[in-house]
Amino acid sequence: MEQNFGFVDMLEERRRDCDFLWATRPMDPLLPHMLPPESVYNRDKIIQSVLLDAQVRAAIHTIAKTTGVEVKDIESNARAMINEMASRADLATVRWLGIFITKAMKRMFSKIYVNETNLSNLKKETQISQIQYVYVPTHRSYLDFILLSYILFSYDMALPNIAAGMDFYNMKIIGELLRKTGAFYIRRSFSDDLLYKQIFRSYINNIVSHSDRAIEFFLEGTRSRSQKSTMPKYGLLAIILESLLQGDVPDIHFIPMSISYERPPEELLFTYEILGIPKPKESTTGLFRSLSILQNPFSHGRIYFNIGEPISARKFVDTIHRKRKVIHPSFKIPSSVVEDVAYHIIESHKKNTVLMPINIIALLLNERIQMKPKEPYTLDSLTKDYRWFKSFITKSLRALMFETKKINDNDEIEQEILEALKPHNELIVFDPSNTLKLKQRHKAIKLLDQSNIKGHFLSERTMQIAVPAINIAIYINPTLTFLAETAFFTATIEENGTQIGVALERYQLLRKLLSTEFVMHPIEDKDLIKTEWEKTLNILLSEDCLYMAEDLIRPGNNTQLFSVLHNVILPFIDVIYVICTLLFEWNEKTSDKLTDRTILVEAQKEVERLMLETRSWCQHPYCLSLDLYNTTWVNLLSQGIVIAHPEHTNIYRTDKAKLAYLINVLRELPLRRPVGTYVDAFPLIILTSSVSTQAKL
Template identity: 30%
Template sequence: MDPTLGIRRMEDFQNILKDRCGTSDISFMTKKWDPIKTHTPLHRIDPNRIKHEVFMSDRVQGVLGEVSRDTGKSIPMLCIEIHEMLDEMGYNRRMGVIRWMGFFLIKILKKTCSGVLVNEYSIDRVKGIMGKTPVVFAPSHRSYADFIILSFVCYNYDIEIPVVAAGMDFQQIYIMGRVLRNCCAFYMKRSFGSDKLYWAVFGEYVSMLITNNDAPVEFFIEGTRSRSAKSLTPKLGFLSMVLDPFFCGRIDDVTIVPINISYDRTLEEDLFAYELLGAPKPKESATGLLKALTLLSGLYGRIYVDFSEPISVKQFCGIPKQRLTTEPCTETLFDKSEIEVKVVPSLANTIVQEQQCHAVLTAFNLIAVILNNSLFIKPQKLAFGAFVSEVKWLKDVMERFGALVDFHGNDDVEDVVCDSMTVHKNLVLLSDSHIVTLAHKHASTDEPQYVLAPGHSLSNEIMKVAVPVMMLHHYINPCLSFLITPAVITIVLQSIKNTTPSISKDELFKKYHYVRMLLLQDFVMGKANEAENFNTCLEIMDSLNLLELRRRQVHHGRNIPLQSLLIGLLRPYFFSYLTLCLTLKESKSPRTVTDLTREAQKRVESLLLSSYPVHPYSLALDLFTCAMRSLEFMRAAVKVKREGQLMYQPGPHLNRVTLEIDKYVPRVIDVLISRTSSPSSSSSSTLIAPSSSKSLTETNSSSKL
């Protein structure tokens, strides 16, 4: 199909790593390079000059006087602080360093990866808008490798190396901090707090990069790597800074390019699993970097890069021309117009949605979903042949919901599954009886694991089960961005199945919307097209026999296997949410998020130890964190300040939210209350009970697919 019709195809992806095979890497990295500039500023200035212009700007000079009056510090002393800030944050562009880093990167990629695939149609589309307005790259953030991979892609396609926003902790890594700076990284604090001077200096620095630089500016709108591989709720601060020159009238437009970088296997998968269970994030250091390099002896499959259609901020906003001005911008970054307050969150959500839509799923994403289903949702021992059939079936389902799945152009699904399991042999095994199962990933210890961790210190018995499950869900979660709408609709229909044979579309939408808002922190959504997406999804679900549409009424469908799979994917979320609700409800006084999370995680562990069939993914701290934000958003939890700490207490809607969640994990409240009061710690507990349930493909004959 013609890519101009907006249909993504694997045929449009070019393996740029394959192009490097049989050629000289040194010749490639030392080639004559005349990159396309993003735009031609009126006054292009070099990195050192940018720092000088920032210091002399009206905004920084204005705040300088305010801070001097407020703090009593002298102007000369504050000027020294500003210069130190700029030296700390400022980037350099050293092509010699970039070329050598590229050379080593190619060597590593050739050793560990089978391909770096780039959608060349999307690249051509982006290059077509270069030279007209400042361009901002907004890639997804799943690995430390994202920044390096995108720079390599830009070099390969003769696009100027982006200037990349990086956390200040990287700047402190011995040697590597300087290397990254010379490769166009500029550094920012993780939190600015109420430091007006830093806000002004950094904000003006970003503005200068947008207005007076001819390279793309790159930033991660999620703020940090996603440990779960789900899209995180976008952070708005940096995006506001990027848009500030446009709203102030210093430039006529800004072009935002959402980018998805997908990995067959993520380098940090083990680390992420432990962090989700409560291990503190390790401090960035040269030692940590050397340890990470030892992981590069394994196989990591393919990497995929896809550029979304560029977004013109001017068109997105519909800003009246009179709003723009050519006067110097002296207002602070805290002073926002009404339209900015509305536009920035909407644009941020759009960027994240575009990232999700341009993901590429691999065979292992589907393997993870099927394995999760056979282990925890409908426990059964699937022979390898049946397992392969399930993967093929799920591929068809995922494509119906808009996903692009790469099977390497191979029609032999069994070969594709075998190849994928080879890449992930550290996580998935084929037993002697040809049953696909999870590998053990946790080494037992006699000492408590994480005394100072944000979560509860889990037992070794639970860690043995939970660590591989966290890793498995790292590959399941990318599928959920395509399945979240049908999954929510299915679980809502399931909750009313015993009371009514049908429901009106309007009533179903109301129930769907409530649940979708409840899960908003876990699954980013765009409110603008919610009704349209809902109706489109109903039609697809009807074609799959997940439901039946009869005029304005929705009836229950007969595709029980797919219904069960979708519901099972959401059950860990509702279980964690419900556990947190009850923990908050039973608290006799306000408690911190950390205390509530530890207690909730401890309760889930108790149920697992007592053989209650709760999904181990319900232990993930990420779920409790999102649940706490959701409860606050739904007014089920109220934030209060006690003794200088932010704490939470039950809100006016806690009972309503608790009862609503209980519909989707039935008969759990009594179990949570009774079983966690005296948990069993028997080491002989069976955490996964086998079942004789039929496989999905055996019972899927009624599907319209």
């Protein structure tokens, strides 16, 4: 996509208009599901349809038979469940909320850029199609679903049926307000509740087939605290795809939407959550307390809202599947089909991510801290590095960076950098000597109940170093959407060169181990892996980051690019090694049963020790991330390296032979340790000042 193409600042017009007149304007919201009137169900009719559903009725009678409870009592329970769940659209409520949300958006954000070209194309398509639409945004903030609804309302499009968690349902007043904007509520876990499961399945089937509004849900399930894609959750997606087999809709189009925040509202909270400090419980009081972020105008910079190409479910759910459903009504869509659809949506999310200047600035600052910790990072030096790296990531890797004008000379680049730092003046600033510094964002937290800590209880010294470092890493992570493959490559090449076959094997290993972390579709076909590898190699060869000498691949003259890519992937590899080592030594070191909780605590404890006491593995504070441990654990489970106990829930054992092999291969990787560490550089890079957290922890 060309720079600037299709993006419009939707707040520009709002700043000229009267909010009340705009929100109460005459409108006939565009309904994206063009159904004949007799096929459209209102809320009451959907509830009735769910309660009469054959599988719901069967579940009611099964429960009555096995428990001895009266059928009418179970039916009453079923009605309460569906009433708790079902959305209730109300345009008047949307209008009044629109006034408040407009004022908040204009205060918090300098601009909200929407890809208006793609949105207009979507509007045109929905006016001539009878298919159902499912909006699938990225999930980077609680603000995501409010933002999407706000955009749809602004462009006279009907608000969708929005999947929401029970945390919001339990918020006084707010829960019902959200329901009236389209929210339907889902319990976090209900796999053991037969009645709820069947009611939920039937409700989704009904809104897919009989609601004239689209559906919205977050494929990732929960917010990405790391600000990059996370592994998809398949449950709701599978039920939506199952609905296609019923034959009531000709197709379902999934609309991927990528939301990029210059500064997410929960920025500091994400940092603490990554370290194991639990998030505050959602409450109406907490919501009003969070409105303090409105004190400083434009404090959260810009948002970019990009819309991907529609993904047709019929391309995955073919005629064979539909015929099998007719012959065998209990037929379920194969999990491989659900996974394929999910990965296609995630790939669209990645492709349409718009990077911000702060993402590049954070990456370059992280590199400077580790490689030249004693050299001041001046605006002149940063400008030079910024220009170079921005050119690489946008031209060679085709990453999207939206610009309002072409930037050519150093003065304009300096201005872009300084403008980008304004929303981040609580984290990164230039000191009086024009040197880039980090601010100390952490202050001592008094936790009355340490049992709420999700990991190891980290020392105050560790927290002082880790909080600003991980805050920086959160802004680096979006770049990994585009850098991952090239970064893997740099961890496979030795100083004196590596044979082509060895480099390819190492790349395959890292891609497999980190596929969960970077949500990369597993590839078993060696030819496809080699094609990806060769494409990545050619990029690095063209940048003089590598060169070929006979059958060897060697580091090239562009050592700066090699170093940036290598150092950014290092924490992810280090964490895998440390967790594998802990798992291998588990029985010898402890008699405790192996659970996901215990390994998480022990891993964070060991990483803290390595970071403070050694110069070996896990020197970067991001290695303390609980998110990293969770994705590593899931990956090891998927490979059969960690094995669930057949009889005891949440108890695991390990395959020692596979672990030994993996540890040995990881030790043989040609990893280069940076000359500096955050621990050593901390006094030099921190500009101490009074800090205030955005929310009470």
